[in-house]
Amino acid sequence: MGGAEVRGHEATISEAWQVLDGVLDPEVPALSVRDLGLVRDIVAGEAGLQVVLTPIYNGCPATEVIGQAVTDALVDAGLGPVQVTWQRAPAWTTDWISDEGRRKLHAYGIAPPGRCADEQPMRLHPRDLECPRCGSAQTERLSRFGSTACKALYRCLACREPFEHFKPI
Numbered sequence: 001m002g003g004a005e006v007r008g009h010e011a012t013i014s015e016a017w018q019v020l021d022g023v024l025d026p027e028v029p030a031l032s033v034r035d036l037g038l039v040r041d042i043v044a045g046e047a048g049l050q051v052v053l054t055p056i057y058n059g060c061p062a063t064e065v066i067g068q069a070v071t072d073a074l075v076d077a078g079l080g081p082v083q084v085t086w087q088r089a090p091a092w093t094t095d096w097i098s099d100e101g102r103r104k105l106h107a108y109g110i111a112p113p114g115r116c117a118d119e120q121p122m123r124l125h126p127r128d129l130e131c132p133r134c135g136s137a138q139t140e141r142l143s144r145f146g147s148t149a150c151k152a153l154y155r156c157l158a159c160r161e162p163f164e165h166f167k168p169i
Helices: 003-020 063-076 099-108
Strands: 039-045 048-053 082-086 139-143 151-156 162-166
Touching: 003 039, 003 048, 003 063, 048 063, 063 082
Parallel strands: 048 082
Antiparallel strands: 039 048, 139 151, 151 162
8 A cells, every 4th residue: 555545644643533533422421332332443455444343232222323323424424435443352341541631520420430450340339429410429229220231320419419420331
């Protein structure tokens, strides 16, 4: 492949990454698929773009919607044709959520997960969970599951507001 073609592919890949910053997760619309760390790779070739995604978990009901949203956004940006492939190993982890994504979760009212390296993975009731609304650590778990299986429902004892916590996995 000649130098001009390589630069063209690099520019296309760079533009594709930027486009994916605007593809929101259907279950947590405060975060993009990039914020969540779902986009593993983008490869440009003569046949178009191949986007490699990792689902949050096998059987996640949003997987098909996310794949279609990624395809639609890239095609609408003039970067098609697009092929989405799903890479299930290594399994997705909340450690892949970007720092910006964690900030967005907090601003949206969802307590972000701790880093798995910093706490026991899959802990269903983390200690000192801070309320994303008032910052109090006086919280209680109401349910192991929130609006989705990857979140738990909590209530702040200080401000009395309910909130969800994105579980670390």
